[in-house]
Amino acid sequence: MAFAAFSTAEVQPQVTRRKSPIALFLLLPGILYLVLFFLTPLFSLILTSLQAPSEFGDIGVYDYAFNWQNYVTVIQDYWPHILRSFGYALLATVFALLFSYPIAYFIGVKARRWPLLQSLMLVLVIAPFFISFLLRTLAWKQILSDESLIITSLKAIGLLGPDAYFAGTPFAVVFGLTYNFIPFMTLPLYTTLERLDTRYLEAGSDLYANAFTVFRKVTIPLSMPGIVAGTLLTFIPAAGDYVNASRDFLGGPDTQMMGNVIEANFLVLLNYPAAAALSIILMAAILILVGVYVKRSGTEDLL
Amino acid sequence: MSGEVQAAAVLGGLTESEESETRRPPQAPRRRRLGLGDWLLPAYVVIAFVFLLIPIAYTFVFSFNDSLKSNIAWRGFTFDKWLNVCNVEGGAVCEAFGNSILIGVVSTVVATTLGTMIAIALVRYRFRARSSISLLLFLPMATPEVVLGAGLAAQFLAVGVPKDMTTIILAHTMFCISFVVVTVKARVASLDPALEEAGRDLYGSPREVFWRITFPLLTPGIMAAALLSFALSFDDFIITNFNSGSVTTFPKYIYISAARGIPAEANVIASAVFIVALVIVVGAQVSRAARAKRLAAQTG
Numbered sequence: 001m002a003f004a005a006f007s008t009a010e011v012q013p014q015v016t017r018r019k020s021p022i023a024l025f026l027l028l029p030g031i032l033y034l035v036l037f038f039l040t041p042l043f044s045l046i047l048t049s050l051q052a053p054s055e056f057g058d059i060g061v062y063d064y065a066f067n068w069q070n071y072v073t074v075i076q077d078y079w080p081h082i083l084r085s086f087g088y089a090l091l092a093t094v095f096a097l098l099f100s101y102p103i104a105y106f107i108g109v110k111a112r113r114w115p116l117l118q119s120l121m122l123v124l125v126i127a128p129f130f131i132s133f134l135l136r137t138l139a140w141k142q143i144l145s146d147e148s149l150i151i152t153s154l155k156a157i158g159l160l161g162p163d164a165y166f167a168g169t170p171f172a173v174v175f176g177l178t179y180n181f182i183p184f185m186t187l188p189l190y191t192t193l194e195r196l197d198t199r200y201l202e203a204g205s206d207l208y209a210n211a212f213t214v215f216r217k218v219t220i221p222l223s224m225p226g227i228v229a230g231t232l233l234t235f236i237p238a239a240g241d242y243v244n245a246s247r248d249f250l251g252g253p254d255t256q257m258m259g260n261v262i263e264a265n266f267l268v269l270l271n272y273p274a275a276a277a278l279s280i281i282l283m284a285a286i287l288i289l290v291g292v293y294v295k296r297s298g299t300e301d302l303l
Numbered sequence: 304m305s306g307e308v309q310a311a312a313v314l315g316g317l318t319e320s321e322e323s324e325t326r327r328p329p330q331a332p333r334r335r336r337l338g339l340g341d342w343l344l345p346a347y348v349v350i351a352f353v354f355l356l357i358p359i360a361y362t363f364v365f366s367f368n369d370s371l372k373s374n375i376a377w378r379g380f381t382f383d384k385w386l387n388v389c390n391v392e393g394g395a396v397c398e399a400f401g402n403s404i405l406i407g408v409v410s411t412v413v414a415t416t417l418g419t420m421i422a423i424a425l426v427r428y429r430f431r432a433r434s435s436i437s438l439l440l441f442l443p444m445a446t447p448e449v450v451l452g453a454g455l456a457a458q459f460l461a462v463g464v465p466k467d468m469t470t471i472i473l474a475h476t477m478f479c480i481s482f483v484v485v486t487v488k489a490r491v492a493s494l495d496p497a498l499e500e501a502g503r504d505l506y507g508s509p510r511e512v513f514w515r516i517t518f519p520l521l522t523p524g525i526m527a528a529a530l531l532s533f534a535l536s537f538d539d540f541i542i543t544n545f546n547s548g549s550v551t552t553f554p555k556y557i558y559i560s561a562a563r564g565i566p567a568e569a570n571v572i573a574s575a576v577f578i579v580a581l582v583i584v585v586g587a588q589v590s591r592a593a594r595a596k597r598l599a600a601q602t603g
Contacts, residue, residue: 018427018428018429019428019429019430020428022424022428023424023427023428023429023430024430026420026421026423026424026428027420027421027424027430027436029417029420030417030418030420030421030480030484031421031436031439033417033476033477033480034439034440034443034477034480034481035439037455037458037473037474037476037477038439038442038443038451038454038477039439040458041451041454041455041457041458042450042454044454044457044458044461045450045453045454045457045458047457047461048457048460048461099351102344102347102348102351103347103348103351103352105344106344106345106347106348107348110344110345115592115595116588116589116592119588119591119592120585120588121348121352122588123581123584123585123588124352124355124356125355126584127355127356127359127577127581128355128356128358128359129534129538130359130534130576130577130580130581130584131358131359131362131573131574131576131577132538132553132554132557132573132576133538133540133554134540134554134557134558134561135358135362135557135565135569135570135573136358136359136362137358138557138561138565139357139358139359139361139362139365140357140358142361142375143357143358143361145375179355179358182355232445236445236446236447237447237448239447240447240448240449240450240541241449241541242449242541243540243541243558246558246561248558248561248562249561258449259447259449259541262449262453263449263544263545266453266456266545267544267545272457272460275453276453276457279449279450279453279454282447282449282450283446283447283450286445286446286447287445290445
């Protein structure tokens with residue numbers, strides 16, 4: 001599966017590898033493409049982040065410089081957004097993990113005897129992907145709007161206060177992030193749990209461990225590769241997302257994340273250096289967090 | 304989106320080779336007694352699936368809403384929106400949808416070609432700088448989309464390329480390549496080398512062996528990769544938004560109209576796409592299960 005990239009070590013070749021000019025012919029176009037349209041833009045982003053406003057003072061025109069104060073400025077201006085991004089993404093990742101683990105366990109372990117049921121349940125997990133990401137998010141906004149059936153009935157039975165509202169709250173943004181990235185969590189968890197050798201679980205209970213201890217001491221450690229892959233696949237896009245937190249979707253003025261300020265600076269304010277500096281900070285923070293996390297969870301060989 | 308890894312796995316269903324069926328670990332433990340856990344877990348799974356499907360059902364139901372401009376309050380049932388999808392706002396929804404299809408098809412063809420070539424090279428050949436190449440392929444998948452989008456936009460700005468359909472296609476192709484490589488690589492690695500040896504033993508030239516044996520065997524993986532690319536491209540909004548200029552794709556149309564209300568026609572298109580995608584994937588899963596059964600019957 002595609003998740004193999006994250007969840008298993010490199011596939012071992014069955015055919016002896018040989019050296020050949022054909023390899024160069026096969027690799028060159030694609031690699032060149034990535035150098036041109038992935039690597040170069042990253043360097044471009046670094047250069048842009050150090051630009052200074054043009055001497056002529058036109059809006060949206062900048063000169064190349066070594067203006068590292070841009071970084072200080074954006075951190076001063078946007079530190080709440082930076083913290084919020086990582087906070088929301090972390091919460092969404094934890095919720096998605098708690099929500100997905102039982103599903104993945106059921107599909108991967110309990111449903112093993114019925115392969116067709118397994119594949120149909122997997123289709124259900126990814127079904128949300130088949131409908132536009134933006135429409136799904138808007139659907140939640142409307143389902144949980146002030147006049148909606150759910151909210152009015154919750155208010156009627158007193159579970160919600162009369163002035164409670166959903167859209168525009170941090171809760172709504174975290175909810176949206178969690179919902180939208182659940183499949184990213186469920187699929188890699190499923191991939192590892194599907195390969196879980198259940199004889200280990202039996203061994204645990206044979207040694208008089210109760211169900212909870214077996215789960216904690218055997219199942220969780222054995223499914224660690226899936227947990228690491230799933231949390232990364234959820235955390236990275238969630239931290240950079242700006243749709244859920246956007247005002248027209250689930251967010252409000254007080255829930256803006258880094259993605260929102262990068263978008264606003266780049267596309268609306270034409271403050272390219274600020275947008276670029278924020279992007280570099282986001283990328284660097286993610287790379288550091290991912291590195292530390294993967295090291296601490298002892299799954300380096302995943303990457 | 305979001306798209307990110309997306310369908311990776313949907314499609315994972317398609318790429319998984321028969322061989323993985325036989326390598327399955329032993330069956331679930333023999334059951335001892337019926338306990339709480341025996342119905343608690345299935346019950347939770349059912350509720351969780353209902354939760355996952357709520358927004359889809361909502362979008363589908365509201366494609367039949369006899370709405371005026373915005374599609375928020377229920378105003379009665381109609382087939383009208385399905386029959387006249389392109390009649391709203393001078394066909395803006397359909398134009399955006401057409402753009403998305405065109406961009407999806409072109410980026411899929413390019414990304415699938417380049418990615419398949421890389422995948423074959425990675426599994427079959429030895430070369431230097433292997434680990435740097437693997438890193439280069441991994442990084443785009445681990446980079447937040449907003450960074451990919453802003454980076455490309457900064458690059459186009461620096462070089463002075465105006466943003467239009469071409470820049471969107473260039474961007475989509477870029478983020479699809481890595482996913483194609485990962486998907487096809489799994490298939491190349493699971494090929495039985497004996498089949499190619501047989502071809503060579505029968506005096507097939509390397510070219511013949513490739514086109515008549517290797518390539519046909521890789522087709523399911525390549526198809527899955529192409530579907531995945533298309534799905535990623537079709538649903539991408541974040542990267543598109545940075546590199547689209549005045550061109551509107553389907554997700555961008557929804558983003559722009561979100562403030563003033565989305566017409567029901569957008570729900571119609573989204574629902575239709577959903578149904579087509581579901582039919583393709585369920586069909587593939589069912590035929591795979593049938594094939595596995597047939598194989599088991601033959602060998603067993």
